[in-house]
Amino acid sequence: MTTTGLRAESGTGPVVRSVAVAAAAIVVIAVLGLYSLTQGEPDSTLGAVLDNLFRTGPIEGDIDSLLIREVRLPRVLMALIAGAALGIAGVLLQDSMRNPLADPTLLGVAQGAGFIIALSALYPEVVPPLPTTILCFIGGTLAGILVLGLSRDARNPVKVVLAGAMLSILLGTASTVVILIAPRARAAGVLEYFRFVIGSFFDVRWESIGLVLPWFVIAIPIALLSARVVNLLQLGDETASGLGLNPGRARIGLLLLAMVLVTPYVAAIGPIGFVSLFAPHVSRSLIASTDARLVMAISALIGAAILLIADTAARLLFFPFEIPAGVFTWIIVGPLALVLVGRLGGRGATA
Amino acid sequence: MSALASLPPDPRVRTSIRTIAVVVAVTLFMMAMSLWWGTGSVRLGPVTAWNALFDSENAERLEVVAAEARVVRILMSVLVGAALASAGALLQTLYRNPLASPEITGVTQGSVVAVVVWLVYGPRESADPDWLFPVIGCIGGIAAGLLTYAVSRLGGRVDPLRLILVGVLLGGLLGSLLGLALIASDGLGLDLISWTVGTVQSATWGRVGLLAAALAVCLPLVVIAIPYGNALALGEDVAQGTGLTVNRARGVVLFAAAAVTAAAVSLVGGIGFVGLVAPHLVRRRTGSDLRRLLPTAAVVGALLVLVADFASRNIRPRDLATPFGAAEMVGAFALPTGVYLALIGAPFFIHLLRRQP
Numbered sequence: 001m002t003t004t005g006l007r008a009e010s011g012t013g014p015v016v017r018s019v020a021v022a023a024a025a026i027v028v029i030a031v032l033g034l035y036s037l038t039q040g041e042p043d044s045t046l047g048a049v050l051d052n053l054f055r056t057g058p059i060e061g062d063i064d065s066l067l068i069r070e071v072r073l074p075r076v077l078m079a080l081i082a083g084a085a086l087g088i089a090g091v092l093l094q095d096s097m098r099n100p101l102a103d104p105t106l107l108g109v110a111q112g113a114g115f116i117i118a119l120s121a122l123y124p125e126v127v128p129p130l131p132t133t134i135l136c137f138i139g140g141t142l143a144g145i146l147v148l149g150l151s152r153d154a155r156n157p158v159k160v161v162l163a164g165a166m167l168s169i170l171l172g173t174a175s176t177v178v179i180l181i182a183p184r185a186r187a188a189g190v191l192e193y194f195r196f197v198i199g200s201f202f203d204v205r206w207e208s209i210g211l212v213l214p215w216f217v218i219a220i221p222i223a224l225l226s227a228r229v230v231n232l233l234q235l236g237d238e239t240a241s242g243l244g245l246n247p248g249r250a251r252i253g254l255l256l257l258a259m260v261l262v263t264p265y266v267a268a269i270g271p272i273g274f275v276s277l278f279a280p281h282v283s284r285s286l287i288a289s290t291d292a293r294l295v296m297a298i299s300a301l302i303g304a305a306i307l308l309i310a311d312t313a314a315r316l317l318f319f320p321f322e323i324p325a326g327v328f329t330w331i332i333v334g335p336l337a338l339v340l341v342g343r344l345g346g347r348g349a350t351a
Numbered sequence: 352m353s354a355l356a357s358l359p360p361d362p363r364v365r366t367s368i369r370t371i372a373v374v375v376a377v378t379l380f381m382m383a384m385s386l387w388w389g390t391g392s393v394r395l396g397p398v399t400a401w402n403a404l405f406d407s408e409n410a411e412r413l414e415v416v417a418a419e420a421r422v423v424r425i426l427m428s429v430l431v432g433a434a435l436a437s438a439g440a441l442l443q444t445l446y447r448n449p450l451a452s453p454e455i456t457g458v459t460q461g462s463v464v465a466v467v468v469w470l471v472y473g474p475r476e477s478a479d480p481d482w483l484f485p486v487i488g489c490i491g492g493i494a495a496g497l498l499t500y501a502v503s504r505l506g507g508r509v510d511p512l513r514l515i516l517v518g519v520l521l522g523g524l525l526g527s528l529l530g531l532a533l534i535a536s537d538g539l540g541l542d543l544i545s546w547t548v549g550t551v552q553s554a555t556w557g558r559v560g561l562l563a564a565a566l567a568v569c570l571p572l573v574v575i576a577i578p579y580g581n582a583l584a585l586g587e588d589v590a591q592g593t594g595l596t597v598n599r600a601r602g603v604v605l606f607a608a609a610a611v612t613a614a615a616v617s618l619v620g621g622i623g624f625v626g627l628v629a630p631h632l633v634r635r636r637t638g639s640d641l642r643r644l645l646p647t648a649a650v651v652g653a654l655l656v657l658v659a660d661f662a663s664r665n666i667r668p669r670d671l672a673t674p675f676g677a678a679e680m681v682g683a684f685a686l687p688t689g690v691y692l693a694l695i696g697a698p699f700f701i702h703l704l705r706r707q708p
Contacts, residue, residue, distance in 0.1 A: 101516070105523065106519060123680065125680075147704075150701065150704040150705055151704055152705070157512060158446075158448060158511060158512050158515065159448070159450075161512070161515055161516060161519065162446075162448055162450040162451065162455065162515055163450060163704050164519075165454075165455050165515070165518070165519045165522070166450055166452070166454075166455070166627070166700050167700070168522075169454050169623055170693060170696070170697055170700060172526070173548050173623070173689065173690060173693040174693075176544055176545075176547060176548050176690070177548075177686065177690050177693075179541075179544055180541060180544060180545060180682075180684050180686055180687070180690070181668045181681050181682060181684065181686065182680075182681075182682055183679070183680065183681065183682040184682055187540070190540075190544075191534060194530045194533050194534045195530075195534065197526065197527070197529075197530035198527050198530035198531055198534070199527060271523075273520070273523050273524075274520070324527065324531065326527045327524065327527045327528065327531070330520070330523050330524035330527055331524060334520040334523070334524065335502070335520075337520075338502065338505075338513070338516060338517060338520065339505075
């Protein structure tokens with residue numbers, strides 16, 4: 001992300017590059033998605049997968065149909081939807097705050113959502129009876145606003161990251177308190193909380209897809225339409241307001257939009273680290289442009305591909321043992337994100 | 352001391368000495384009160400407590416046992432608080448940011464995860480010796496600290512932003528692993544969970560001795576780190592101008608802080624916020640020179656943990672919930688020390704966040 005909105009282009013234009021990158025990402029997603037659908041216990045043939053994908057109607061008795069359509073397909077879909085949402089949310093946050101490290105993982109969003117989960121699992125009577133996705137939206141958004149709003153200078157990476165880290169620890173302790181003061185009879189909720197904390201696709205079924213899909217359908221078009229606003233904000237507050245935009249209001253709107261994109265998936269699969277930090281940066285360097293319209297589209301595809309890889313690897317690497325996708329992304333995506341941040345180091349370290 | 356003597360006379364030296372004297376006095380009073388004041392099943396007055404302490408003949412008397420248990424907790428609190436506050440002072444100087452604290456280096460989490468993983472997955476045929484899990488925790492904590500430093504160094508320069516990011520990254524990963532281990536730990540349950548926020552409850556004479564020995568070993572390291580920290584506080588360019596290798600200086604300060612933190616958290620679990628709060632409480636009086644800031648902060652840290660443990664021993668959540676008619680919603684579990692430190696830390700955190708320069 002350069003501070004000037006556009007870079008000098010040489011040779012191929014960003015649109016051509018974007019199409020090429022998008023095509024490559026779609027191929028990866030298609031191949032890996034089909035592969036993931038065939039793998040399991042027992043493995044299915046590619047023919048069976050294709051057959052089940054394109055046939056509607058009731059599930060027949062065979063194990064293949066059941067596994068593919070009821071177990072593996074929802075997981076693959078969830079990985080794709082969540083990855084796309086995370087990729088777009090990353091672009092929204094980074095560009096609107098003009099902070100290369102604005103990322104839900106670093107803003108304490110996951111811990112904010114986690115606290116609400118702990119509360120609703122152990123003390124359902126004090127939490128309004130709303131769906132988990134809405135509760136996570138409230139908790140996560142409050143945490144994000146607290147960090148960005150109170151740290152005064154949302155553009156300073158060091159301040160925001162430190163504030164986010166400390167708030168995460170605080171909220172983690174608060175969740176622990178909820179667990180510790182709850183009577184033993186409610187211990188089942190504790191397990192629910194820890195299953196959330198690790199971040200995994202273990203429990204993803206069609207119901208979880210149904211839970212997040214409405215948010216996705218509403219938020220993605222709005223995000224893509226707001227790309228123009230994001231581009232204006234990249235030019236700096238003065239230029240943006242000169243062009244008729246209220247930067248403060250736009251920023252709050254985009255922050256809320258990013259939360260709408262991220263928190264439902266946090267509710268469904270738990271905290272998945274660093275995808276939304278990594279995907280936008282990779283997209284920008286691949287297409288050599290900071291035009292939010294292109295970056296958002298590419299970042300969505302790359303985010304989807306990353307989560308699909310994470311889920312497939314987490315499921316198959318140590319088969320039959322499954323490691324949580326959360327652990328996997330922390331180990332693989334985290335360091336990659338750091339390498340990217342290292343490149344930005346010069347700017348970030350001036351804080 | 353010779354270094355102090357060669358300084359130009361600074362009014363803050365005197366203020367610092369006065370501050371230390373006051374805080375030490377308050378801490379000693381708090382230690383005494385913590386010994387004789389308690390709402391537990393055994394009530395000790397000052398006189399009974401004093402006599403019980405030196406009553407070696409009736410080792411089985413309830414008062415003697417209680418007094419001894421309290422002394423152990425008090426000593427542990429003091430050592431842990433001093434250690435974590437020193438680490439916090441070093442780290443805030445290193446990161447040049449008032450929000451820095453030992454928790455963000457990955458050390459605390461590393462130590463906690465090592466202990467929890469050992470207790471959940473480790474062999475459990477024979478009774479482990481008392482020193483085993485602190486050693487494991489210490490190794491885990493220092494390993495995490497070294498990993499943070501090594502990964503930050505990959506890009507060549509160890510700048511604060513990278514250190515923080517790697518610390519956060521490692522913390523997230525370790526948190527994930529911790530969740531896995533806790534899910535697998537049916538039966539160990541709440542004790543392990545209180546370990547993750549830190550509790551002085553498990554203190555024994557052996558462990559107090561262990562921590563004292565570990566801190567004695569770390570002390571020279573901290574003394575060495577102080578001038579490095581002071582040089583880094585001048586900013587990277589000035590520090591470099593004085594002929595300092597910035598990367599090495601950062602490594603020394605980080606390692607000293609990590610070693611002290613690992614020693615403390617391996618004995619009591621993931622206690623936090625002492626390192627964040629203690630240096631702030633004294634900085635205005637002592638200035639930012641680590642030679643004055645660190646010892647003063649250490650005493651304040653000891654006091655903070657002492658107060659938190661006192662609260663943890665004497666406050667029962669169920670009693671608090673009863674007037675609101677919510678007694679049946681609250682279990683009988685006493686909250687661990689770390690919770691009360693977080694309670695002290697939370698408003699501080701918000702205050703610091705708002706006041707950031």
